[in-house]
């Protein structure tokens with residue numbers, strides 16, 4: 183199966199290259215950035231002697247000549263322009279940006295005017311634990327955000343037991359690579375080194391994404407309070423979810439039962455950590471309780487389960503391959 187990567191110069195683009203180089207069924211036949219004209223190893227020095235393919239100037243018509251499926255590792259707004267054209271040219275799309283994740287009204291409220299309303303209708307939210315059958319039939323996947331991935335995997339198993347009028351609290355922490363390659367004041371070494379701070383508390387653009395998916399799954403508009411923090415590490419994401427059930431349940435049994443078939447969720451005996459999932463597609467979960475108060479801890483690699491490896495799992499499913507084909511499972515430990 184021939185695949186394209188558009189946005190190859192960024193962090194998630196590099197993670198896609200690394201997985202797809204050795205994927206058993208996918209072959210990278212087209213790779214592009216805004217300007218092109220360099221080798222992949224010039225964009226990413228770690229690829230010298232490993233992957234020297236020429237990087238082209240992104241052009242949807244050229245993608246359609248060379249590939250059957252395209253990964254879009256682009257910022258939101260830039261992604262939907264490409265996705266629209268690629269779908270019209272019969273290329274399947276896995277979009278890592280936020281462009282197709284939300285319903286129209288919520289997207290336009292929290293992002294910008296949508297430029298591809300037609301295809302927005304058919305996009306499937308690519309959380310494989312919840313939408314596997316729809317993903318298999320899809321030609322456009324909205325790959326979930328990193329914070330929503332870690333948060334939803336922690337909360338969804340408990341939806342049928344939650345107290346309807348109790349707010350859901352999500353305290354989240356991300357490594358700096360979550361902000362992408364571009365420089366900013368907050369990701370400056372001197373700002374983040376030996377530091378930790380909240381940003382956009384209760385008004386981050388991932389809050390509506392999490393709330394919408396919880397409402398769709400439960401049929402109830404739970405109040406979601408989401409507070410992200412920046413951590414002084416390169417990769418990794420930890421979400422602490424605070425939940426209230428309406429009666430006492432066996433929370434660990436509920437979690438284990440919900441994920442009994444899930445290849446990439448591990449229910450752990452002790453509070454989870456980011457290092458044990460770094461470099462992998464696993465989401466590690468832990469739950470403990472005091473009566474009806476639950477604490478759920480969720481850890482992922484923001485660049486992999488939060489973006490690129492989840493994108494490859496989705497592509498595997500869309501193309502009829504094993505969901506685990508080419509997906510990393512060995513963590514960067516120690």
Ligand SMILES: NC(=O)C1=CN([C@@H]2O[C@H](COP(=O)(O)OP(=O)(O)OC[C@H]3O[C@@H](n4cnc5c(N)ncnc54)[C@H](OP(=O)(O)O)[C@@H]3O)[C@@H](O)[C@H]2O)C=CC1
Pocket residue numbers: 189190191192193194195214215216217254255256257258260278279280326327328359360361362363364484485488489
């Ligand atoms: N980093 C993470 O942990 C996660 C990222 N995502 C999403 O995945 C997508 C890619 O993220 P990531 O790889 O981290 O981002 P980066 O900033 O590292 O890379 C994005 C790349 O997109 C290219 N690009 C094309 N058009 C534009 C444009 N108009 N403005 C800016 N850049 C542009 C740039 O390369 P060039 O100009 O050379 O073409 C850039 O290198 C984003 O939508 C992001 O929100 C989702 C989940 C987690």
Ligand SMILES: CC(=O)N[C@@H](CCC(=O)OP(=O)(O)O)C(=O)O
Pocket residue numbers: 258278279280326327328329356357358359360361362410412
């Ligand atoms: C640490 C950090 O800055 N993280 C990013 C979210 C990660 C991401 O890329 O999310 P999308 O795919 O929805 O764009 C942020 O807070 O905006």
